[in-house]
Amino acid sequence: xxxxxxxxxxxxxxxxxxxxxxxxxxxxxxxxxxxxxxxxxxxxxxxxxxxxxxxxxxxxxxxxxxxxxxxxxxxxxxxxxxxxxxxxxxxxxxxxxxxxxxxxxxxxxxxxxxxxxxxxxxxxxxxxxxxxxxxxxxxxxxxxxxxxxxxxxxxxxxxxxxxxxxxxxxxxxxxxxxxxxxxxxxxxxxxxxxxxxxxxxxxxxxxxxxxxxxxxxxxxxxxxxxxxxxxxxxxxxxxxxxxxxxxxxxxxxxxxxxxxxxxxxxxxxxxxxxxxxxxxxxxxxxxxxxxxxxxxxxxxxxxxxxxxxxxxxxxxxxxxxxxxxxxxxxxxxxxxxxxxxxxxxxxxxxxxxxxxxxxxxxxxxxxxxxxxxxxxxxxxxxxxxxxxxxxxxxxxxxxxxxxxxxxxxxxxxxxxxxxxxxxxxxxxxxxxxxxxxxxxxxxxxxxxxxxxxxxxxxxxxxxxxxxxxx
Amino acid sequence: xxxxxxxxxxxxxxxxxxxxxxxxxxxxxxxxxxxxxxxxxxxxxxxxxxxxxxxxxxxxxxxxxxxxxxxxxxxxxxxxxxxxxxxxxxxxxxxxxxxxxxxxxxxxxxxxxxxxxxxxxxxxxxxxxxxxxxxxxxxxxxxxxxxxxxxxxxxxxxxxxxxxxxxxxxxxxxxxxxxxxxxxxxxxxxxxxxxxxxxxxxxxxxxxxxxxxxxxxxxxxxxxxxxxxxxxxxxxxxxxxxxxxxxxxxxxxxxxxxxxxxxxxxxxxxxxxxxxxxxxxxxxxxxxxxxxxxxxxxxxxxxxxxxxxxxxxxxxxxxxxxxxxxxxxxxxxxxxxxxxxxxxxxxxxxxxxxxxxxxxxxxxxxxxxxxxxxxxxxxxxxxxxxxxxxxxxxxxxxxxxxxxxxxxxxxxxxxxxxxxxxxxxxxxxxxxxxxxxxxxxxxxxxxxxxxxxxxxxxxxxxxxxxxxxx
Numbered sequence: 001x002x003x004x005x006x007x008x009x010x011x012x013x014x015x016x017x018x019x020x021x022x023x024x025x026x027x028x029x030x031x032x033x034x035x036x037x038x039x040x041x042x043x044x045x046x047x048x049x050x051x052x053x054x055x056x057x058x059x060x061x062x063x064x065x066x067x068x069x070x071x072x073x074x075x076x077x078x079x080x081x082x083x084x085x086x087x088x089x090x091x092x093x094x095x096x097x098x099x100x101x102x103x104x105x106x107x108x109x110x111x112x113x114x115x116x117x118x119x120x121x122x123x124x125x126x127x128x129x130x131x132x133x134x135x136x137x138x139x140x141x142x143x144x145x146x147x148x149x150x151x152x153x154x155x156x157x158x159x160x161x162x163x164x165x166x167x168x169x170x171x172x173x174x175x176x177x178x179x180x181x182x183x184x185x186x187x188x189x190x191x192x193x194x195x196x197x198x199x200x201x202x203x204x205x206x207x208x209x210x211x212x213x214x215x216x217x218x219x220x221x222x223x224x225x226x227x228x229x230x231x232x233x234x235x236x237x238x239x240x241x242x243x244x245x246x247x248x249x250x251x252x253x254x255x256x257x258x259x260x261x262x263x264x265x266x267x268x269x270x271x272x273x274x275x276x277x278x279x280x281x282x283x284x285x286x287x288x289x290x291x292x293x294x295x296x297x298x299x300x301x302x303x304x305x306x307x308x309x310x311x312x313x314x315x316x317x318x319x320x321x322x323x324x325x326x327x328x329x330x331x332x333x334x335x336x337x338x339x340x341x342x343x344x345x346x347x348x349x350x351x352x353x354x355x356x357x358x359x360x361x362x363x364x365x366x367x368x369x370x371x372x373x374x375x376x377x378x379x380x381x382x383x384x385x386x387x388x389x390x391x392x393x394x395x396x397x398x399x400x401x402x403x404x405x406x407x408x409x410x411x412x413x414x415x416x417x418x419x420x421x422x423x424x425x426x427x428x429x430x431x432x433x434x435x436x437x438x439x440x441x442x443x444x445x446x447x448x449x450x451x452x453x454x455x456x457x458x459x460x461x462x463x464x465x466x467x468x469x470x
Numbered sequence: 471x472x473x474x475x476x477x478x479x480x481x482x483x484x485x486x487x488x489x490x491x492x493x494x495x496x497x498x499x500x501x502x503x504x505x506x507x508x509x510x511x512x513x514x515x516x517x518x519x520x521x522x523x524x525x526x527x528x529x530x531x532x533x534x535x536x537x538x539x540x541x542x543x544x545x546x547x548x549x550x551x552x553x554x555x556x557x558x559x560x561x562x563x564x565x566x567x568x569x570x571x572x573x574x575x576x577x578x579x580x581x582x583x584x585x586x587x588x589x590x591x592x593x594x595x596x597x598x599x600x601x602x603x604x605x606x607x608x609x610x611x612x613x614x615x616x617x618x619x620x621x622x623x624x625x626x627x628x629x630x631x632x633x634x635x636x637x638x639x640x641x642x643x644x645x646x647x648x649x650x651x652x653x654x655x656x657x658x659x660x661x662x663x664x665x666x667x668x669x670x671x672x673x674x675x676x677x678x679x680x681x682x683x684x685x686x687x688x689x690x691x692x693x694x695x696x697x698x699x700x701x702x703x704x705x706x707x708x709x710x711x712x713x714x715x716x717x718x719x720x721x722x723x724x725x726x727x728x729x730x731x732x733x734x735x736x737x738x739x740x741x742x743x744x745x746x747x748x749x750x751x752x753x754x755x756x757x758x759x760x761x762x763x764x765x766x767x768x769x770x771x772x773x774x775x776x777x778x779x780x781x782x783x784x785x786x787x788x789x790x791x792x793x794x795x796x797x798x799x800x801x802x803x804x805x806x807x808x809x810x811x812x813x814x815x816x817x818x819x820x821x822x823x824x825x826x827x828x829x830x831x832x833x834x835x836x837x838x839x840x841x842x843x844x845x846x847x848x849x850x851x852x853x854x855x856x857x858x859x860x861x862x863x864x865x866x867x868x869x870x871x872x873x874x875x876x877x878x879x880x881x882x883x884x885x886x887x888x889x890x891x892x893x894x895x896x897x898x899x900x901x902x903x904x905x906x907x908x909x910x911x912x913x914x915x916x917x918x919x920x921x922x923x924x925x926x927x928x929x930x931x932x933x934x935x936x937x938x939x940x
Contacts, residue, residue: 029589029592031538031539031541031585032539032542032543032546032585032588033539033541033542033543033576036539036540036541037539038536038537038538038539038589039536039537040536041534041535041536041604044534044535044536044537045534045535047537048535064511064514064515065511065514065515065518066508066509066510066511066513066514067508067509067514067517067627068501068508069501069502069503069506069507069508069625070506070540070578070609070611070625071501071503071506071562071611071624071625072502072503073502073503076502088569089568089569090568091567091568091569092541092564092566092567092568093564093565093566093567094562094563094564094565094578095563095564095565095566096562096563096565096575097561097562097563097613098559098560098561098562098613098615099558099559099561099613105566106503108540108564108578115501115502118502119499119508122499134511138609139540139608139609141540141541143567143568143569144568145568154541155539155540155541157537
């Protein structure tokens, strides 16, 4: 007799499947203040892995971490006209503190361009101070009317990079470097997510930027998720905050800036990109637990061998844990590790031990097969790499097979109802973009004819990738 | 001719020395909103080292990281009477968000006992769920009337641990374990700070705790700094939030809790514990840069050898950097590395190279001497350990030599004007504590006659350690 599914099947109700999974895998919960979230230990362990991998790439790109205040004087936000217009509706404002009303209310940072530029103006005097490359790991607040856990929360955790450069070209190159070498590389190699990397249209641009570039991923319900953005800010903020430097020729100039961010939203991306009806499927390079070694039952020789395998895996650099909670039924434990998306389970019982084997269960395919206890760590290491590749290939295959080339706006609307569409930007344009919006379809990004990132809003041959989005 | 000092000398004006150092070593700055701070990249790199070392110890104690919301419903704070009384005067309150007035204002977390207990009540049902051991790295806000950078800021970064246990004894043992194995161990071994570990008097206890234990350090101006606290909360919060579990005997009981925290205040502790008139002196186990290898001038062979030494140091596990900015004067660079407290400088010029040596400058003693280029990494590794020990020994010696035993309250006041005093708690008592307070002197903690941590407020033979404090 078939058991009731633990999660609402994806095909039945994808949003409910998403919420079920987050709850049952103990990733997160809604906070008491609307739109906020609690990230539970298992979810936070995944986020810590993301942080570690992303932070290493950010440092490799030469940026240094720093920390700027949570509270920003309201007046700072007003200095850049588009910026304040973009963020005003989402601001949380502190009006009372220390038992009295503040003379000037302060806003809780929705992003830190303004406050960081206030310091850039102090710290930068000469071309020798450039490039200045800063990153910050922090919480930010944007009041959300329709919150959804991880994807759109009132408070979220992120990293935000802020840089100053001597020339427009250097700023452009750095924003592009972060886009590819930091973000795309992380998403592909760690998250196993094949992102489309392109340029946002003017309508979708960050408030205050002259160019926003983006990494867009496709979820299993075929909707798009913006995974990270890298902006060229031009001189908008350096002019607004009076940041200038003495250039090599002695002239006083404003630096060209970039900013770029990725957040806990990527948690939602991983869940919806790889998860299935049995739960999460974590790419091995991301998983805080890559392998769990389970004792099927309470048997001294089995427990001892579980410990030995665990040690062998740790020595081989595998993030492994043991599960010897034999007072809980084996089936229940196995289902829980499936829910949590652990890539490989090694299940050991007395019979396996007697035959010198252990049962290896793959979370990606669900396959189970016996493998020899001799050299099990080597088997696991090579299989983890295979699973990482496989999850990426599967997601890429899905995206390719559900993205169609179209030539007209009605065709794009039709295609976006069941997947993604590619349409020449010359055939769509800002007008067609507005028509799409009426059907809830957006231009995720523009890509060049050769698949690269367009250098301008109206690059010849540019193609719009369109779809529904989170 | 003596040059003007870079920093105000400690003996002249200690608080100004502290501020000068923080600015000149580029550790931090004041934020635009009163009492907030910007932690600059070099300061933040030190904080990241603290986080890494502390986080490893917290995980070794079995706690798991999680993240709870910044915003707490005002009503949560009111549930524990002492807690709300203690924190109300310091709260920052968000009254407007998303462009409108909130129906219920939310407070910005000053600490997270309340919101975390709201979730403990959901997550804990059975004794099998215990112990529950949670830690959080986060920013918190306490409105400060007399802010001082790192030491008392409106917003600061910290870790806060929150745990639930089946019995009072287990909670007590865990709070004590964190105090010694996590906090004291970190402060002694990483920060090279010999802390006095003891119990707070009832007057100095955390709002809502039944026992607060503390690590107290002495600064170079002989004032005390509270470096970290570990609290037993009893059942105060579990009762207030209705957290209960079915015990082994089937009875429904409230868990016993602990909470414990350390913060960016420790940055101030390191500065004032080790810093001298030439700048910061970082203990090698903390220093983000343990060794800087400097090219004295622009000479191809010198630059090449600097690179080789750098590689040898990195291979030996030393956190090393090179300084080949030969367009800046050598003296200026050396002074800057001194300011930044880098434990060892290796200064290489053509003459050193010719003689197969490099000049090694120690930041702790200021000594300079030539060492052989052959095996320089081994020399450095052993010297780093010696410097670490030496800074600890120096701080311990200072504390010992400036702490006196006294028998009466007037003697304690007199002694605390020029150092610390130890006085039997039986001779001081709560009444004597109030008298001390009139002279700005506080009981830093009570210690047992054998130097341990007293088990009760009125343990026989307990000794009060008193002094002026930050």
